[in-house]
Amino acid sequence: MRPTFLGFETGRKGLSVVQKGLDITGQNLSNISTPGYTRQRVDQVSVGVSSFRSRYAVNTTYLAGQGVSISGISQTRDSFLDKRFREEFSDTYYYNQKYTILSDIESVVDEYASSSGISDALNEIFSALQDFSAENADEASCANILCTTFKGMTQVLQESISKLDKVSEQQKFDLGVSVDYVNDALSQLAGLNKQISTDMAININNSEYSAPNELLDERNLILDELSRYGNIDVAEQANGSVTVTMNGHTVVSGNQFETINYTQRSDGTVKLSWQSDGKEVKLASGSLKASVELINGRGPNIQSANETTEKGVLYYKDRLNTFARTLADTVNHIIPELDADGNIQKDSLGNVVYKQLLGALVQNSDGTFSTSQDVMITAENISITDAWSKDSSYAVFRNGSFAGSDYINQMTSALKVSDQNQFNTNGSYFTGTFSDYIQDISNTCAADTSFASGRLDASAAISDELLDRRDNVMGVSETEETTNMLMYQRSFQAISRLMTAMDEALDTIINKMGIVGR
Numbered sequence: 001m002r003p004t005f006l007g008f009e010t011g012r013k014g015l016s017v018v019q020k021g022l023d024i025t026g027q028n029l030s031n032i033s034t035p036g037y038t039r040q041r042v043d044q045v046s047v048g049v050s051s052f053r054s055r056y057a058v059n060t061t062y063l064a065g066q067g068v069s070i071s072g073i074s075q076t077r078d079s080f081l082d083k084r085f086r087e088e089f090s091d092t093y094y095y096n097q098k099y100t101i102l103s104d105i106e107s108v109v110d111e112y113a114s115s116s117g118i119s120d121a122l123n124e125i126f127s128a129l130q131d132f133s134a135e136n137a138d139e140a141s142c143a144n145i146l147c148t149t150f151k152g153m154t155q156v157l158q159e160s161i162s163k164l165d166k167v168s169e170q171q172k173f174d175l176g177v178s179v180d181y182v183n184d185a186l187s188q189l190a191g192l193n194k195q196i197s198t199d200m201a202i203n204i205n206n207s208e209y210s211a212p213n214e215l216l217d218e219r220n221l222i223l224d225e226l227s228r229y230g231n232i233d234v235a236e237q238a239n240g241s242v243t244v245t246m247n248g249h250t251v252v253s254g255n256q257f258e259t260i261n262y263t264q265r266s267d268g269t270v271k272l273s274w275q276s277d278g279k280e281v282k283l284a285s286g287s288l289k290a291s292v293e294l295i296n297g298r299g300p301n302i303q304s305a306n307e308t309t310e311k312g313v314l315y316y317k318d319r320l321n322t323f324a325r326t327l328a329d330t331v332n333h334i335i336p337e338l339d340a341d342g343n344i345q346k347d348s349l350g351n352v353v354y355k356q357l358l359g360a361l362v363q364n365s366d367g368t369f370s371t372s373q374d375v376m377i378t379a380e381n382i383s384i385t386d387a388w389s390k391d392s393s394y395a396v397f398r399n400g401s402f403a404g405s406d407y408i409n410q411m412t413s414a415l416k417v418s419d420q421n422q423f424n425t426n427g428s429y430f431t432g433t434f435s436d437y438i439q440d441i442s443n444t445c446a447a448d449t450s451f452a453s454g455r456l457d458a459s460a461a462i463s464d465e466l467l468d469r470r471d472n473v474m475g476v477s478e479t480e481e482t483t484n485m486l487m488y489q490r491s492f493q494a495i496s497r498l499m500t501a502m503d504e505a506l507d508t509i510i511n512k513m514g515i516v517g518r
Helices: 006-030 078-111 118-131 142-207 213-226 287-295 311-331 385-391 404-417 434-474 478-512
Strands: 040-046 066-073 234-235 240-246 247-251 262-264 270-274 358-362 367-373 382-384 421-425 428-432
Touching: 006 040, 006 066, 006 478, 066 213, 078 142, 078 287, 078 311, 078 434, 118 142, 118 404, 118 434, 142 213, 142 240, 142 247, 142 270, 142 287, 142 311, 142 382, 142 385, 213 234, 213 240, 234 311, 247 358, 270 287, 270 428, 311 358, 311 382, 311 404, 311 421, 311 434, 367 382, 404 434, 428 434
Parallel strands: none
Antiparallel strands: 040 066, 234 240, 240 247, 262 270, 358 367, 358 382, 421 428
């Protein structure tokens, strides 16, 4: 025969479980808007009937119905959805960062949206050359206007390079901030690993198996954020800790973590390396990868191992430098110099000596600036020469036997009409007019930006879908929790009625049996 008070113990256990169920329901509803919170549930199991704890075997039939027990408080998460979401989230932020940087570059080289860009400066030069007609070829006013338009072109080129440098500096600063965040996140993950494994070991030793769910939520939230910066893989260990790898390189194991070193090289490129072995950080996705690719991006014809084949800041700086050099080379080989007798000057090899209208602005040892033909011309240093700056009529050809307008027409044809100009950028050639070349720069950047934008939209749509699916699993549903609350309330009432019934039965057994008929 079963123990007399076994039914009360069954009811007590039931009330305890129901009360805990109400507590967890309240916990879920209270955290319905808490970032990273995972819905919790009470894991209930029926109390098993066994005689192994007794010295003597007993008939377990008499001990059946011992009620319910709590095996733990678990979270409703799907590890596969976590993995898929983090993978797609990493791709999304790769394209997001790529689109952001390319948009900044496009704001500099977009000739369609600009009203004061290189194309406008070219049009000003074309207009000045047109006014410099045959009958006006030696007029000082036209010469002054032509000099002014070329000076304006050099200033636009210098300003464009300066803006690209600012884009690069901003991205380098942002990259440093991102690396600091990643290192801090890895440190936090290692600390959480230690806390979680310690707590789980204590619970197991106390015959309880309840994971520290709040710490798990905090860790999972950090892992989600970390996936923005690079592709990560997460492997759960038996002691509750996780091992995190970034593109195959272990960055967190137990309470140990790896850090990333960020270096800015003297050639303008950047490098990310692992603290432990100094090897370069190579990632398959994430914002760190996009930043490094476009800061170091020199295009398909890279000049050193430090650079990437992406068309980034260095690529567009190179193309503007090519424009500046080609422009200077063209205008510096059109108008001949005259000797003391008024004849076309030639060098010792019999080659015509031309007037140098554009050169490289350099700083002298005494702190002053002057133009030089011995320094490579770039968009950053291009300037009208000292001779032309001092005398705007320097560009006018006069010797009495040739009309100056002939050379002006040659310059017009070379800059505006000729489609045979060769623009060589690190071995990549473009043939066409100067206007065509500038439009090609703008079109190339626009196409890359548009592609990054399209990939960002597609990846973001997939990320949002995976996030919704994951939220359906781990998120708190107000309707579901309200239903659970009503269920626990009814269970509480039912168990209370059970204990009342058992109390009445026990009262009958103890106080009323054997006195009937007296």
